Amino acid sequence: MNKIILIGFMSSGKTSVARTLSIKKNIIHMDTDLAIEKRFNLKIGEIFDKYGESFFREQESIVLKKIDNSNLNMIISTGGGTPIHTSNMQKLNKIGKTIYLENSFEFLYKILKRDKESRPLFKMHNKNELSKIYNERVKIYSNAHFKINCRKKSLSDISEEISNFISF
Ligand code: S3P
Numbered sequence: 001m002n003k004i005i006l007i008g009f010m011s012s013g014k015t016s017v018a019r020t021l022s023i024k025k026n027i028i029h030m031d032t033d034l035a036i037e038k039r040f041n042l043k044i045g046e047i048f049d050k051y052g053e054s055f056f057r058e059q060e061s062i063v064l065k066k067i068d069n070s071n072l073n074m075i076i077s078t079g080g081g082t083p084i085h086t087s088n089m090q091k092l093n094k095i096g097k098t099i100y101l102e103n104s105f106e107f108l109y110k111i112l113k114r115d116k117e118s119r120p121l122f123k124m125h126n127k128n129e130l131s132k133i134y135n136e137r138v139k140i141y142s143n144a145h146f147k148i149n150c151r152k153k154s155l156s157d158i159s160e161e162i163s164n165f166i167s168f
Contacts, residue, residue, distance in 0.1 A: 001072075003075075003097070004074075006099050007078050007082065011102050021075050025163065027074060027168060031077045048120040068094075083137075089140050092165040097166065102152060
């Protein structure tokens with residue numbers, strides 16, 4: 001194994017699953033959102049407010065370049081929009097093994113509502129718009145090397161499933 005990259009819509013559990021696997025397998029965890037927050041010492045919402053979304057998207061691409069240049073083994077959790085912009089999906093597929101954590105829009109929306117403060121996209125769009133964004137993104141996420149159906153599975157079930165088919 002070299003790099004494992006988790007992708008999927010907001011609230012699909014990318015960060016929690018990556019954290020669990022990193023502890024279980026003793027490998028580095030890199031979260032693209034956290035890397036950007038640390039760099040600017042601001043929360044994602046504050047970066048969106050202060051510099052705008054396209055600036056944030058540029059930062060995501062910069063983080064991907066850094067990951068690509070590193071030869072460390074790691075598990076990476078991405079932001080829900082990371083694969084969507086500037087052919088990042090193709091880049092991610094070259095950087096490592098991509099895994100799409102798939103779930104239904106209705107389920108993800110329910111969780112998203114609970115955690116809306118940290119999700120600027122939730123503030124920018126209503127449910128109908130978010131559902132359209134979801135449908136568009138699914139087409140791109142589906143280019144991942146692997147797809148895990150996460151419906152009715154706990155985070156530990158999902159982590160277990162990944163560790164069964166990826167050799168760490
Ligand atoms: C975004 C998802 C967020 C974060 C930012 C934008 C998106 O990450 O990168 O708020 O465009 O879907 P999570 O998927 O971890 O919520």
